[in-house]
Each structure stands twice: as structure tokens, then as C-alpha cells.
Amino acid sequence: MTEINHHLTDELIMGYSAGTLPEAVNLIVATHVSMCDSCRAAVESYDAVGGAVIEQTEKVEVSDACLQGALDLIRNTAWAAPQVAPRAADPVIPAPLLDYVGGSLDDVKWRPVGMGVKQAILATSDEATARLLYIPAGVAVPDHSHEGMELTLVLQGAFQDEDGRFARGDIEIADSDLHHTPIADVSEDCICLAVTDAPLKFKGLLPRLAQPFLKI
Amino acid sequence: MFGHSYPVALDEREAVAVEARPQMRDVIGVSERTTKVGSETPDSAATWVNLMLRIRDQKDETAFVEMFGHFAPRVKAFLMRSGSDAATAEECVQEVMATVWHKAHLFDPSRASVATWVFTIARNKKIDALRKQRRPEPEELTWGPAAEPDQADVIGLQQESEQLGEAIASLPAKQRELIEKAYFGDLSHSEIAEQTGLPLGTIKSRIRLALERLRHAMDQK
Numbered sequence: 001m002t003e004i005n006h007h008l009t010d011e012l013i014m015g016y017s018a019g020t021l022p023e024a025v026n027l028i029v030a031t032h033v034s035m036c037d038s039c040r041a042a043v044e045s046y047d048a049v050g051g052a053v054i055e056q057t058e059k060v061e062v063s064d065a066c067l068q069g070a071l072d073l074i075r076n077t078a079w080a081a082p083q084v085a086p087r088a089a090d091p092v093i094p095a096p097l098l099d100y101v102g103g104s105l106d107d108v109k110w111r112p113v114g115m116g117v118k119q120a121i122l123a124t125s126d127e128a129t130a131r132l133l134y135i136p137a138g139v140a141v142p143d144h145s146h147e148g149m150e151l152t153l154v155l156q157g158a159f160q161d162e163d164g165r166f167a168r169g170d171i172e173i174a175d176s177d178l179h180h181t182p183i184a185d186v187s188e189d190c191i192c193l194a195v196t197d198a199p200l201k202f203k204g205l206l207p208r209l210a211q212p213f214l215k216i
Numbered sequence: 217m218f219g220h221s222y223p224v225a226l227d228e229r230e231a232v233a234v235e236a237r238p239q240m241r242d243v244i245g246v247s248e249r250t251t252k253v254g255s256e257t258p259d260s261a262a263t264w265v266n267l268m269l270r271i272r273d274q275k276d277e278t279a280f281v282e283m284f285g286h287f288a289p290r291v292k293a294f295l296m297r298s299g300s301d302a303a304t305a306e307e308c309v310q311e312v313m314a315t316v317w318h319k320a321h322l323f324d325p326s327r328a329s330v331a332t333w334v335f336t337i338a339r340n341k342k343i344d345a346l347r348k349q350r351r352p353e354p355e356e357l358t359w360g361p362a363a364e365p366d367q368a369d370v371i372g373l374q375q376e377s378e379q380l381g382e383a384i385a386s387l388p389a390k391q392r393e394l395i396e397k398a399y400f401g402d403l404s405h406s407e408i409a410e411q412t413g414l415p416l417g418t419i420k421s422r423i424r425l426a427l428e429r430l431r432h433a434m435d436q437k
Contacts, residue, residue: 014398017339017399018339018398018399019339019340019342019343019351020398020401023349023350023351023352026349026351026352027352029352030352030353030354031352033354034354034355037424037427037428038424040354040423040427041420041421041423041424041427042416042420043354044327044328044332044423045416045419045420045423046416047328047332047335047336048328048329048332048376048377048380048416048419049380049384049395049399049414049416050332050335050336050339050399051328051329051331051332051333051334051335051377051381052331052377052380052381052384052385053294053335053384053395053396053399053400054287054290054291054294054331054334054335054338054399055290055331055381056381056384056385057290057293057294057297057396058293059289059290059292059293060289060292060293060296060302060305061289061292062284062288062289062292062306062309063306065306066288066306066309066310067281067284067288069306069307069310070280070284070288070309070310070313070314071277071280071281073310073311073313073314073317074277074280074313074314074317074318079314079318080318080319094354094355095354095355095356096352096353096354096355097352099350099352100352124349124350125347125349
């Protein structure tokens with residue numbers, strides 16, 4: 001495990017544990033946690049709060065048919081959730097993210113966004129947007145604006161901005177106030193998972209109509 | 217209500233359970249009381265761990281029925297408070313409890329109480345069935361039989377979970393409600409995480425240690 005210096009907030013950890021975050025935010029939390037045992041321990045601690053809550057909640061009577069149905073399911077070995085064949089571990093992309101990129105880094109469908117920077121939007125529910133960003137070594141991502149929160153998790157290489165230096169496993173949590181110009185380290189191309197919790201806004205009618213088709 | 221008797225062919229299974237008991241009894245100091253089906257048992261974390269081990273190792277349906285009696289009404293309440301109607305909730309309860317059975321081999325008592333484990337399965341079911349979304353899960357830290365957790369770690373974590381439960385139960389009603397709302401509903405987590413002062417320090421370090429041991433065991437493979 002690499003040393004990780006930038007972690008999740010308690011707010012995100014609790015939301016992930018409670019299961020109330022948008023899918024794209026769950027994705028970036030699960031990806032960070034795959035690389036960070038300290039946040040994994042924090043998530044599991046909040047799960048323990050969920051356990052205590054469920055233990056203390058008022059009960060609602062369950063029918064005998066419900067128990068019978070459960071007994072039918074446990075005797076039905078075919079019912080058990082289909083075991084997904086374990087994918088070969090990827091040195092860059094942790095398991096939860098692999099499912100969203102189609103199997104490996106080579107399967108990512110990059111689209112150029114200028115200056116050699118590429119992105120790939122991942123399919124999640126539309127309450128928030130997840131994208132992979134590819135920033136060539138030494139390149140600065142143009143100042144970009146976004147509404148709401150932006151989370152950026154480094155998967156390869158490193159970048160530097162007004163908030164510090166972020167390397168593999170580090171997550172930057174920026175609100176809409178932060179104008180940042182991340183610059184990738186010169187040593188290596190930088191790959192990040194970025195999540196914005198508000199859908200991107202586009203000016204003009206045509207892009208708005210095209211948005212659902214292009215998934216931009 | 218839990219505590220009512222389930223007429224579903226339990227007698228024959230009682231015999232199986234009694235036969236199986238000697239190996240599993242006293243795993244973490246639980247008495248033979250655990251084999252009494254359908255009767256009230258103290259809600260101790262150790263009781264549920266032993267039932268989980270009986271499910272995992274012996275496919276013990278009697279243990280399952282006892283688990284169902286305790287957790288199904290709570291899972292149903294959780295789902296209904298999260299916005300499900302009663303019929304959907306019962307359907308989900310069946311699947312949650314059956315998942316507990318089929319995934320018993322993944323339960324790690326040095327990292328979670330049974331209530332916590334059931335909660336995570338119920339939460340995932342809620343996201344899947346009620347919110348119709350996928351739930352990205354962290355990369356699995358699997359362990360083989362060789363890496364069975366140390367009993368002291370299991371006892372420690374289970375006690376820690378009970379203490380956390382007691383700490384939450386003794387919070388002022390207003391704070392406790394905030395926590396419940398966070399886990400049942402969609403209340404903003406920022407205030408909650410800051411205001412409730414959840415005593416998570418010790419359980420977090422305990423889980424952290426369990427993870428370190430797991431990493432260590434994986435590195436040696």
C-alpha cells in the first residue's frame with residue numbers, strides 16, 4: 001500500500017455507509033477505500049453504527065410466508081448471487097472501478113478534450129457524474145468550473161494544485177469555490193477518477209439536446 | 217413478532233443442531249442455549265456470531281430460523297422507514313436473509329458484528345431494489361481458512377460493537393434521532409458527522425488492526 005495523505009471526509013464515509021450517496025460518489029468512495037485501509041476501517045466503523053441502529057430500531061412483524069420464502073431461497077443453491085468470475089487485478093484500476101470501465105485500462109473509451117487531455121464518462125445514475133481523466137505528464141488542466149462538489153482521486157502519476165500534491169490513492173475534495181488548475185507531475189502521465197455531484201451545465205439548446213446521446 | 221414459534225418443520229432439524237453442537241459450542245463462550253429454537257435469547261453479539269458460524273460450517277437451518285426471528289423484523293422496519301411498502305419490504309427481507317446464508321463464508325467476526333453484517337446486506341438491497349442502482353463495493357480482502365481470525369480479536373470486536381450500541385442508545389434522544397435519520401433517510405450527513413460525536417475511535421483502531429493482519433496474511437501467501 002502506498003502512503004496516502006489525502007482522505008475521505010466523515011461526511012462521505014457516513015453517506016457511503018448509510019447508502020444515501022449518488023452512485024458516482026459511491027464509486028469514488030469504494031475506489032479510494034480499495035486503496036486506503038484507514039478509510040476502510042472508518043467505513044466499517046460507520047457500518048457498525050448502522051448495525052447498532054438496526055439492532056435498536058422498532059421491529060415490524062414479519063409474516064410466516066416470509067420465513068418460508070427465505071427457507072426456500074436458502075435451500076436453492078442456484079439462487080445464490082451469481083459468482084462473478086474474479087477479474088485479473090489491474091495495477092492502476094481497483095476492482096470496483098474495473099466494472100465501470102469495461103474490464104481494463106485498455107478498454108477505456110477516451111475522448112480528447114484538448115491539450116492532450118482525455119476523458120471518459122462512466123455510466124452511473126445521473127445524480128452525479130463520474131469520469132476518468134488522462135492528463136499527459138507536465139500538462140495543466142485548464143481552469144474548469146463546476147457546480148457543487150468535485151472529487152478527484154489519483155490512480156496513476158500525481159498532480160499538484162493550490163491544495164497541495166496528490167499522488168496515487170489521494171483524493172481531493174473541492175467545493176464550487178475552489179478554482180483549481182491541476183498540473184500533472186512531469187515524471188508520468190496522470191490518470192484520475194473525477195466525480196461532480198451536479199450534472200454539468202451546458203449553454204445553448206443544441207448541446208442540451210445532444211447531452212443524453214453523447215453522454216458528455 | 218420475534219419469539220413466536222415457527223411451525224415449519226423444526227423438530228427434525230433440532231436433532232441435527234444438537235448433534236452438531238459440541239464442535240461449535242463455546243466458540244466464544246456461548247452456552248448451549250443457542251440451540252433452543254424459537255425461544256428468546258439474550259441479544260448478545262456472541263450469540264449471533266455462533267449462529268453465523270453454525271450457518272457457515274454446518275448449513276444449520278435451525279440457526280438460520282433463529283437469526284431470521286431476530287433480524288427479519290428489524291430489516292423490514294429499516295426498509296419500510298427507508299420508503300418501502302410492506303410487501304416489497306418482505307420480499308427484500310427474504311432475499312437479505314437468504315444472502316446472509318449464502319454469503320456466510322464472507323462474514324468476518326473480527327471486523328463486524330452480525331448486526332453490522334446484516335445491516336450492510338440490507339443497505340445494499342435497499343440501493344438495489346428501492347433506488348435501482350448498482351452499489352460499487354471496495355475490493356474484497358479475502359482470507360482463506362488458514363487466516364481464521366484470532367478468538368481474542370473476535371471477542372474484542374464483538375464487545376466493542378456492543379459498547380458502541382450502548383453508547384448510541386444512551387445518547388440524548390435528539391442526537392440518536394439524527395443518527396437514525398442518517399441511516400434510514402436522506403438527511404445531510406455533514407451536520408450529523410460533526411454533531412453527533414459518535415465514539416468511533418476505538419472500534420476504528422480495532423478494525424484497522426484486523427485489516428493490517430489480513431494484509432499481512434495476504435502478503436505471505
